[in-house]
Amino acid sequence: MNYEKGFFETPEFRELLKKYEHARAMNVFPYFGIEELVDLLSYYLFMDRCDSAEEVLTVARTLHPTAQENAKMEIKLLLSKGEASRALEIFTGIKYTGDDETRILHAEILLALKDFKKAREIAIEIIRKNLPGTDNLYEALEILLDCGFAVDALLICEEALKHSPRNRGLLEVKAECYIELQMTSQAIGIYNTLLDEDPYSTFYWEQLGHIYYMIHRYGKALECFEYESTINDEIEYARMMQAYCYYFVGDYAKARETFGWFSKKYPMSVMPQFYTALSYYNEGERQKALDCFKAIIDIAPEGTIEMMLARINKAIILDEMGEHGRAEEAISIAIMMHPDNMKQLLLHDTHLYELHDKENLTFDEMSILEQKEWSLEEEMYQWGTHLVEHNHLRLALRAFQYIHPFSQDTTDIDAHIAYILWKTGDEDKIAPAVEKALDGKSDLLFKLFGLPYNANITPQEFIDAIIAK
Numbered sequence: 001m002n003y004e005k006g007f008f009e010t011p012e013f014r015e016l017l018k019k020y021e022h023a024r025a026m027n028v029f030p031y032f033g034i035e036e037l038v039d040l041l042s043y044y045l046f047m048d049r050c051d052s053a054e055e056v057l058t059v060a061r062t063l064h065p066t067a068q069e070n071a072k073m074e075i076k077l078l079l080s081k082g083e084a085s086r087a088l089e090i091f092t093g094i095k096y097t098g099d100d101e102t103r104i105l106h107a108e109i110l111l112a113l114k115d116f117k118k119a120r121e122i123a124i125e126i127i128r129k130n131l132p133g134t135d136n137l138y139e140a141l142e143i144l145l146d147c148g149f150a151v152d153a154l155l156i157c158e159e160a161l162k163h164s165p166r167n168r169g170l171l172e173v174k175a176e177c178y179i180e181l182q183m184t185s186q187a188i189g190i191y192n193t194l195l196d197e198d199p200y201s202t203f204y205w206e207q208l209g210h211i212y213y214m215i216h217r218y219g220k221a222l223e224c225f226e227y228e229s230t231i232n233d234e235i236e237y238a239r240m241m242q243a244y245c246y247y248f249v250g251d252y253a254k255a256r257e258t259f260g261w262f263s264k265k266y267p268m269s270v271m272p273q274f275y276t277a278l279s280y281y282n283e284g285e286r287q288k289a290l291d292c293f294k295a296i297i298d299i300a301p302e303g304t305i306e307m308m309l310a311r312i313n314k315a316i317i318l319d320e321m322g323e324h325g326r327a328e329e330a331i332s333i334a335i336m337m338h339p340d341n342m343k344q345l346l347l348h349d350t351h352l353y354e355l356h357d358k359e360n361l362t363f364d365e366m367s368i369l370e371q372k373e374w375s376l377e378e379e380m381y382q383w384g385t386h387l388v389e390h391n392h393l394r395l396a397l398r399a400f401q402y403i404h405p406f407s408q409d410t411t412d413i414d415a416h417i418a419y420i421l422w423k424t425g426d427e428d429k430i431a432p433a434v435e436k437a438l439d440g441k442s443d444l445l446f447k448l449f450g451l452p453y454n455a456n457i458t459p460q461e462f463i464d465a466i467i468a469k
Contacts, residue, residue: 008043009202009232017043024055034064041073045080053077068094072105084112100126100136107143116147123147127156141173150180168194175207182363184211202228202235209241214363218248236262237359243275244360252279268299270306274355281317281352289352290317303339309353311337312383316352319392331395335380335402342379343369348386377403384416393420411440419448422466435459 007013020040023029032040037060044053057073064070071094078087087109094102103122110119126140144153154177161170171190178187191208198204209224222245228238243258256279262272277292293314300307315330344356346368356365380403387396397420400413407413418433437445438459446453449466457465 007039008046009235013039013043016040020056029059029063032059032063034060034067034069037063038069038073041076045076048080050077050080053080072102075105075109079108079112082112084109088113100140104136104139104143107140111143111146119143120147120149120152138169138173142176145173145176145180150177153177154181179211179214184215184363187211200231202231202238205231206235206238206241209238213241213245214361214366216248216362216364218245221245222249240272241359243272247275247279250282252283255279270296270300270310271355271357273299274306274310277313278352278354281313286317286321290314290321293317302337305339305342305344306355308334308338308342309344309355313352315395316387316390316392319395324394327392328394328398331398335398338376338380340376342376342383343374345379345383345386346374348382351390377407381413384413388416388420393424396420397424409440411437411442412444414440415442415445415448418445422449431459431463434462438462 016036016039019030020032020036037056041053041056041060044050044056054077057070057077060067060070060073071090075087075090078084078090091106091109103126107119107122110116110122120143123140123143126136127144141153141156144150144156154174157170157174157177161167161174164170171194175187175190175194178184178190188208188211191204191211195201195204195208205224205228209221209228212218212221212224222242225238225241225245228235229242232238239258240262243255243262246252246255246258256276259272259276259279262269263276266272273292273296277289277296280286280292281289293310296310297307297314300310311330311334315327315334318324318327318330344353347354347356347365361369380399384396384399384403387393387399397417400416400420404410404413404417414433414436418430418437421427421430421433434445438457441455443453445462449462450469451462451465
């Protein structure tokens, strides 16, 4: 949920931003009030531009060295960087007067530390003493949503709306509650009602577009983001979402054109180049896709999912092109330099892996990623099965062999290893894997080889059976 979005598009803020960025370009800073700098830092954090936010904090400390807001700004910056423990340390040094703004900041820290119970308690206390129309109420409701209490937030909204049925802020919160609960028809209805009253609200068009995107209605989503761009063509988020929509509706040329605009403006950004590569691949241009993934590997930070997925896709394309040795080399490097978080390996509905961030996930994908804590073994096992499904057997073998030594139950891993060795001409090496799979009562072994399940079959009888097929 984002109440800042509307403020960031007001003429007053756009003028402030223009003044600040001009001053930054000239490296000469006129006077900016501390509240103006707070707004600027919030904007850059909203845009995921932490470096620019840090620059604002430096300016604030120079112009207002004794302002308490500096500590609060630093806390917000640390939270955006995932440094919640450090944020809490700084918070303890703030003179805590018990005002709602400071309490909300405390709740945000607790939320980042996953202390949902205490964060919820603060939010509820603030909600009880604030009336509809106050910013603190909406921010407290947002805390509730982020803590996972969407039902509570929805009930509070509905009760408040009985007394103020046309309150836009409450309707926006209610719509966000519906989104969190995946009650998308109800959320769409609210935004359509709000757009009837304010058809030029880019925020409402954007929210509506994002809902359609998350339920795979890419054509409708594209229409919404196009309306948003028509109202204000400076909103880069709307343009980026249009690019995703073009890609998912299959207009790869238009997707490449739009992603290309971002690559020129942000040459070190991986995401637009990644989808340019995917677009080329879907158009049958394997070499161009390969070249793009090679370029991504040159700029992506080591130890990130972006780098790993680029290496995997490079390996898959090389394997398709008959460059099996180079493909296995690329896979080996991907395994050796793998990041800690590889949950995106679970999202493998397409041959090449797509890259995701918080903006381009659908409800289905979020459900997969968030349904449990996934282990490295589970993530790489899913990757291996995906490679087997698309007949990249030698590549899959490396993934299965990597996770085998530290897996508690290797039954299905052994089944896959036996199958891969058999299919790639190493029949004489399958006996140990077959024996382990049978010892673990792997029904998958029989499915892979197309045999009826037989719990009492011996390893040699199993091998004789597949030879006889």
